[in-house]
Amino acid sequence: MKLNLLPLLCSGLLCLAVNLLQAQQTSAFDLSITGAYQERALPEILSDLESRYPVKFYYIPERIPFYPITIEFKGQPFYQVMKKLLEGSLLTFTKWSPNEMVLVPEDQRNRAFVEGMIKKWKAGEWQAPVLSSIAEKSFTFGSANSALTGGKLSIKGQIQDDESNEPILGATVLVRETGQGEVSDEKGNFQLKLAPGKYTLQITYISYQSQLNYVSLYADGELPVRLISMPQQLNEVLIKAQAVEKGAQSTNMGIERLSAKSLNELPTLMGEADVIKSLQTLPGVTNAGEGVAGFNVRGGNIDQNLIMQDDAPLFNSAHALGFFSIFNADAVDQISLYKGHIPAQYGGRLSSVLDVQLKDGNMRKWTGKGSIGFIASRMVLEGPIKKDKLSILIGGRQSYLGPTLSQSTSITIKDSKAAFSDAVLKLAWRVNAKNTFRLTGFTSGDEFRYAQDFGYNWQNYQLTAQWNRVHSDHFFTKLHASYGAYRAEQTDPGGNDAFTLSNGLNNLKVKLDNVLSAGEKHALRFGAEASQYYARPEAIRPLSDISVFLPEQVQKDNGRELALYVQDEITFSDRIAVSLGTRWSRYQNLGPRVVWYYAEGQSRENLTVRDSAQFAAGEVITSYGGLEPRASLKLGFSDNASFKMSYNRLRQYIHLTSNTVAPTPVDVWQASNLYIPPQIADQYSVGWFLDEPNKKWETSVELYYKKILNVLEYKDLPELILNQRLETEILAGRGHAYGGEFSIRKVQGKLTGWFSYTYARSLVKVEGPSAEETVNAGRWYPANFDKPHQVNLISRLQINPTNSFTFNFTYSTGRPISIPVSSYRLGSGAYANFSDRNQYRIPDYHRLDIAWTVDNRQTRLKGIRGSFTASVYNVYGRANPFSIFFRRNEKGRPSAYQLAVVGAAIPAVAYNFTF
Structure with missing residues (x-):
């Protein structure tokens, strides 16, 4: 049996020529990125990249995640940087023009939707969010004047989904000042024993926006915690x-x-x-x-x-x-x-x-x-x-x-x-x-x-x-x-x-x-x-x-x-x-x-x-x-x-x-x-x-x-x-x-x-x-x-x-x-x-x-x-x-x-x- 390789060879050369012509156009994919970010939200990182490199990002402000990211790049290709930044989100990126990048949910990846996104950005209807990278709340229990001395106080709470009110099992509560931690049970409950004082409680869970709770603790207290869903792909977590x-x-x-x-x-x-x-x-x-x-x-x-x-x-x-x-x-x-x-x-x-x-x-x-x-x-x-x-x-x-x-x-x-x-x-x-x-x-x-x-x-x-x-x-x-x-x-x-x-x-x-x-x-x-x-x-x-x-x-x-x-x-x-x-x-x-x-x-x-x-x-x-x-x-x-x-x-x-x-x-x-x-x-x-x-x-x-x-x-x-x-x-x-x-x-x-x-x-x-x-x-x-x-x-x-x-x-x-x-x-x-x-x-x-x-x-x-x-x-x-x-x-x-x-x-x- 004879195999005619000429059509395959011609199509291969044609594809190669097209790719070589495209390569002559300077684009964001040709960039080498350097930067270090410590607990920064994705919108902040994208804004920083826009200020230092010839690139523009478009995304849905309501769908962009705000969980903290700690990451460092040293002369890495642009596309590798983007893949790393989007790990764990339901977003993917694609090129609209040589220097315009679009971040869209995988299930909305089509030309009509992207054109509508860009139109809203250029018309000023959408703009970069100004929210903090982590939701922040303050709570005070008791008074500093009436605080106990030499003993410990109890702070407990229930962690729930903000929309469904369902309890969240396995959420982590970390006291930054002491390193003490706790994990919520099947009913979303947690309890900590702390000396009187001021503390920062960081509450995190996969696919939810993290929360920082600034607590002034001078009496036993109960902390209501409602986490906002920020979807993440579980298969990326498995990798x-x-x-x-x-x-x-x-x-x-x-x-x-x-x-x-x-x-x-x-x-x-x-x-x-x-x-x-x-x-x-x-x-x-x-x-x-x-x-x-x-x-x-x-x-x-x-x-x-x-x-x-x-x-x-x-x-x-x-x-x-x-x-x-x-x-x-x-x-x-x-x-x-x-x-x-x-x-x-x-x-x-x-x-x-x-x-x-x-x-x-x-x-x-x-x-x-x-x-x-x-x-x-x-x-x-x-x-x-x-x-x-x-x-x-x-x-x-x-x-x-x-x-x-x-x-x-x-x-x-x-x-x-x-x-x-x-x-x-x-x-x-x-x-x-x-x-x-x-x-x-x-x-x-x-x-x-x-x-x-x-x-x-x-x-x-x-x-x-x-x-x-x-x-x-x-x-x-x-x-x-x-x-x-x-x-x-x-x-x-x-x-x-x-x-x-x-x-x-x-x-x-x-x-x-x-x-x-x-x-x-x-x-x-x-x-x-x-x-x-x-x-x-x-x-x-x-x-x-x-x-x-x-x-x-x-x-x-x-x-x-x-x-x-x-x-x-x-x-x-x-x-x-x-x-x-x-x-x-x-x-x-x-x-x-x-x-x-x-x-x-x-x-x-x-x-x-x-x-x-x-x-x-x-x-x-x-x-x-x-x-x-x-x-x-x-x-x-x-x-x-x-x-x-x-x-x-x-x-x-x-x-x-x-x-x-x-x-x-x-x-x-x-x-x-x-x-x-x-x-x-x-x-x-x-x-x-x-x-x-x-x-x-x-x-x-x-x-x-x-x-x-x-x-x-x-x-x-x-x-x-x-x-x-x-x-x-x-x-x-x-x-x-x-x-x-x-x-x-x-x-x-x-x-x-x-x-x-x-x-x-x-x-x-x-x-x-x-x-x-x-x-x-x-x-x-x-x-x-x-x-x-x-x-x-x-x-x-x-x-x-x-x-x-x-x-x-x-x-x-x-x-x-x-x-x-x-x-x-x-x-x-x-x-x-x-x-x-x-x-x-x-x-x-x-x-x-x-x-x-x-x-x-x-x-x-x-x-x-x-x-x-x-x-x-x-x-x-x-x-x-x-x-x-x-x-x-x-x-x-x-x-x-x-x-x-x-x-x-x-x-x-x-x-x-x-x-």
Whole structure:
């Protein structure tokens, strides 16, 4: 198939020329701003900027916020200054003319409204407000002449909303002179004990105008407080909270976070923003190659990652055999990857936890987002069913790979089929100030067929319910219940061996999570969790009357997992903090199942079977469990530098069985049983974290060591499909992984990004009671995902508010493989003699991607606002080898050949839009 790049090139040059012409016009966006403001209101700051720079601001005087802002700029670009000033407000800014800026609410951003605003300003109907940055009031209780001496007086009050009269929970009352503080309770009440005198009480609460109350206190008094609403965006507050979790200040280590915005800024394959591919730009996160599902963290297998969406587990996170993930980028709110210290509320996997949280629907207005790309389009629509009470979010994605394949000149490819889709629906019901219910439904699926040779199809189904309860400003509860189902099929559609092979797994999960803040020193988290795994039988059925296959079904193992956990975040001071916790888990292997017993002292083989037993449905066959302690420590040497260390013990009771490095959809999830014990890991980590004082640069170095028991390995050439005695092919080994991760990030300025280098080793040793149950004569050998060196360089150049370029370079060592080192003949047959397991490597992997984004959301006032991204994946067209295979050449001698899944540069165009 030929791709005509001329129209794309011409349109790109035209856009570039237009932007260059616009750049020749001097505008406010070209300014570099310097200034420092201490508790100044936004109108005062805007007025000061107007007096010092050639810029004019227009806004709605009644809607401009008056909360105090303390901020400093040193030669920062104008658009970055404006974004920082408007954080936490419901305002956005746009350019009316080169030197005229308009601040408008997001829901009133249209040309007619802005024209009316400017007309009122120029006619003198509107002008800058003269209110103080903080509302000020004075109160006197008693008389100075009659004041008590030597005792304390009581001042109490109730904080209410000025319009609705509803009490405000969690408002802060601070006595500036003494530093004493109090927080209002669920009825808005507060009480302070103070000596007689004059005080300044500052009362603040998110999304309300702050108040200064000058109190002359000479007798007990009651202070009426009515706060005026000044709306702020809660999602901006969440972004600030995330920043606390990273760098030198946080207690935890090995936590990576990505925002939904960052997904669309990275260069992507065929223009499709992708959660999993974005994670692979982070230190310590790799995969086996292009076209491989899942990801590997610190040398672990793909099944050692707990992947959750809205707290419900997922068992397949990939579309199109691993090229894309199942997550809709426009529906995602927050992505957290735990790979170092894993908090006690998470369990069941050894390497990492990927926590993907979906957005709640907008409670105030209807909005939409979407993307049109080369191979798929997606759409998310959200809004209120009942304003401020009930919201809905609906999202979907559909590929159109079929028409693309049909354009191929290859008959084989034209006869192939590929399609994927996913859909999500989420309801959020804010019952009252203390209770919120959420209901999420999700489905995703794939269908792939290569001509008439073979095909796969699979589906994910997920239903999640969650209740959040705020008992008080110190106590919070979350109750979660979810059901998930995974179905997979492999099909051979033609010939006398036509068949369908299927398997699946159902999962039920219930979790109670509590958070209790005990003063400023302790943040206690405790709860309980229960999961049940129902495995569908592995089954094969013929697809024609002439098929050589007969119907067959193999029962798989069921399991139940129970856990209790507690964790305390203890803050001794600004410099010393500790996180201590433990998780107790218990696993039970359940019937119905036939269990085979083997001759004692002999290897497990079909010939050594001595007896069997039938266990009924729900009957406990065997059980495992124990404590899983977790701890981390932060020692701060300054506000910008800290040393951290952590320890985790983790258990994994469910495993993915696959005898290939690239898992397929029909690989089976196997629950632990009498012969397959849980994997157990102990991980130790230490790290040094340094932030530049002005927060432009963040640097970290982390070292880790992980010891693993009962690593799943296999005998040579194992039979894993339709095997009633799978334990005869599986071996339990030992493993250890160790390495270091270095990362440096630039988080401010026109040029941002990060560089990371990871050194990681993952080794396995299998030493059984017999030669058949021993690998490589009992010596240590590299695990399938042992890739010692990994380099990532991500940079983003913001040319102006509209144009940006992103560059992504990645390098990694080739993965281990076993190869035939010689051959021999026996009778008329030729046989290969293979090397020891994983003693060779495929060539190293490296790739460069580039993306150019034109974002008009700050300059367009009407219609659909969006961004256009042109990207090139694999710029210099490297044919990175996925695997090595051997066959005889034209001279009859065995030769090695490389298989590359992507061997050329792939251009793509995507349009992301918002309305």
